Amino acid sequence: MSKTPNSSTIGLTPEGLEKVRERMAQLPRPEKPDKKGWTNGDLAEKSGVSIDTVKRFLKKERIRRDFITWIAQALNLEITEIVHRHEWNPPSPPATQIDWRETCRVAAQTKRQAANSFFANDLGRKIDLNEIHVPLGLIERQQKPQPRDDFSPQTGSQAYQEAEKLTPLSYDEFCEKVLANSDSPKSKGKRLAVIGEPGAGKTTQLFKIGDRILAETEYLPVWISLAEVKKPLCQYLIEDWLRIAAGKLDAAPAEWVKEFNELLTAGKIWLLLDGADEMGIADSLGTLSPQLRERVFDKVRIVISCRLNIWEATGNSLSDFDTYRMLDFSYGDGENCDQVKLFIDRWFTPLNPPLASYALLTSFLTKALRPRPERPPGDGSLGVGLTTRNRLN
Incomplete structure (x- = not known):
């Protein structure tokens, strides 16, 4: 099934791919300036996008417009040299009185x-x-x-x-x-x-x-x-x-x-x-x-x-x-950050540590003991709070 183009993403033209390949071959390696030819990893590092995004980009798959901008800047190319000009700058929609x-x-x-x-x-x-x-x-x-x-x-x-x-x-x-x-x-x-x-x-x-x-x-x-x-x-x-x-x-x-x-x-x-x-x-x-x-x-x-x-x-x-x-909030395992701690830090950022400890207990106990019909649609902030309280016990 063909994918309907999304205006928030865009892909290379065949000519654009050729220009990108040509420019990558001309550029000196970041760690070996005496040698030319950027790798996919070099392009990822210089542009700030992931290696997977670079691979999809070079397969002419559609990626986010901001990623296209970063890649073009890293290669010192004009964006309209590598993508369709009219797709990059589509005509403005007709004016409407309703915003x-x-x-x-x-x-x-x-x-x-x-x-x-x-x-x-x-x-x-x-x-x-x-x-x-x-x-x-x-x-x-x-x-x-x-x-x-x-x-x-x-x-x-x-x-x-x-x-x-x-x-x-x-x-x-x-x-x-x-x-x-x-x-x-x-x-x-x-x-x-x-x-x-x-x-x-x-x-x-x-x-x-x-x-x-x-x-x-x-x-x-x-x-x-x-x-x-x-x-x-x-x-x-x-x-x-x-x-x-x-x-x-x-x-x-x-x-x-x-x-x-x-x-x-x-x-x-x-x-x-x-x-x-x-x-x-x-x-x-x-x-x-x-x-x-x-x-x-x-x-x-x-x-x-x-x-x-x-x-x-x-x-x-x-x-x-x-x-x-x-997925559940992580407690940190070396590869993943401690999301529970991150949430608690953000919840109590304006408070000093002694107040935060007291507020953590009273706030979540109040939420836990509140009659069930008053509970709003589910939200991660409440869930992680109750999870943290149970773990502390």
């Missing part, structure tokens, strides 16, 4: 602020999830459900055995490979599920994905908390999300509806659906499945988050989704 990028940013920011307010600590200091975010890796999952008659959400994911034999992806590798380059086995990056235990960081992951979409692509992220969806998704988008985004009490203006439908049809929208397990219905994934297969979503890219045990029980309803499980 859809700002609309999507503000809509997501409203949800982010609600999450931030929950994590305001007990010393009165507000918490910004962006400041305490620790990027966690993911692993592509082969789903092998084992049905259980006594299944309930409270039993957790321990009732299921995972078959995860693929190499884990770091946060950046996931963003580049799966999100930017649409490299996933089933859907080619079009249908993705992010699953994990409660508190694994799924909600934060969707926020960060939305940030990347706005910062690095021409696409528009529409972030939706599925706990608020009490009607068919397509209906909710127009009657609720779009109405609120337009700042109206009754209904979204006709021009908003028209342009939004055009954006959906043109495949300019990413749907970021958070918390399929929090919809308050028995089979949320089974309910969503036919809705996500409606023609209006044919060209829309979708990322959905869900608790691990719920996905294991009913995830076959969305069997066309590529599934990625959030």
Whole structure:
């Protein structure tokens, strides 16, 4: 299957590859100036990209635009000498009175602020999830459900055995490979599920994905908390999300509806659906499945988050989704950093050590003892806190 070009990535032209090879052959080796001919490793070191990125670049595969810039600078080549000029500088889209990028940013920011307010600590200091975010890796999952008659959400994911034999992806590798380059086995990056235990960081992951979409692509992220969806998704988008985004009490203006439908049809929208397990219905994934297969979503890219045990029980309803499980926070093993310590340091950065020790205990005990209905959609900051408290015991 051919890959649809992504405007946030770009590849070499045949002529560009020839120029790159020619320039690499002319340049003196960094450690042996008397010899000419850069290796792939030399280009990686001088440009600041990974060796794997260099290899894909030299195979004329599409890589991120900023990587192209760094490589061209390292080789002292003009970017338009090695890629298509019109693809590098595409014509500007027609002017519109509706700023859809700002609309999507503000809509997501409203949800982010609600999450931030929950994590305001007990010393009165507000918490910004962006400041305490620790990027966690993911692993592509082969789903092998084992049905259980006594299944309930409270039993957790321990009732299921995972078959995860693929190499884990770091946060950046996931963003580049799966999100930017649409490299996933089933859907080619079009249908993705992010699953994990409660508190694994799924909600934060969707926020960060939305940030990347706005910062690095021409696409528009529409972030939706599925706990608020009490009607068919397509209906909710127009009657609720779009109405609120337009700042109206009754209904979204006709021009908003028209342009939004055009954006959906043109495949300019990413749907970021958070918390399929929090919809308050028995089979949320089974309910969503036919809705996500409606023609209006044919060209829309979708990322959905869900608790691990719920996905294991009913995830076959969305069997066309590529599934990625959030990895746990690491405690450091020589190769990987101590992510638990990193999170704690970021949470208590404004405090001096004596206050931090006291605040760590009181803050997480308060969260742990708070009545369950007040718990927000899962977020890694809460999960790592409770994990740390249990380990200390």
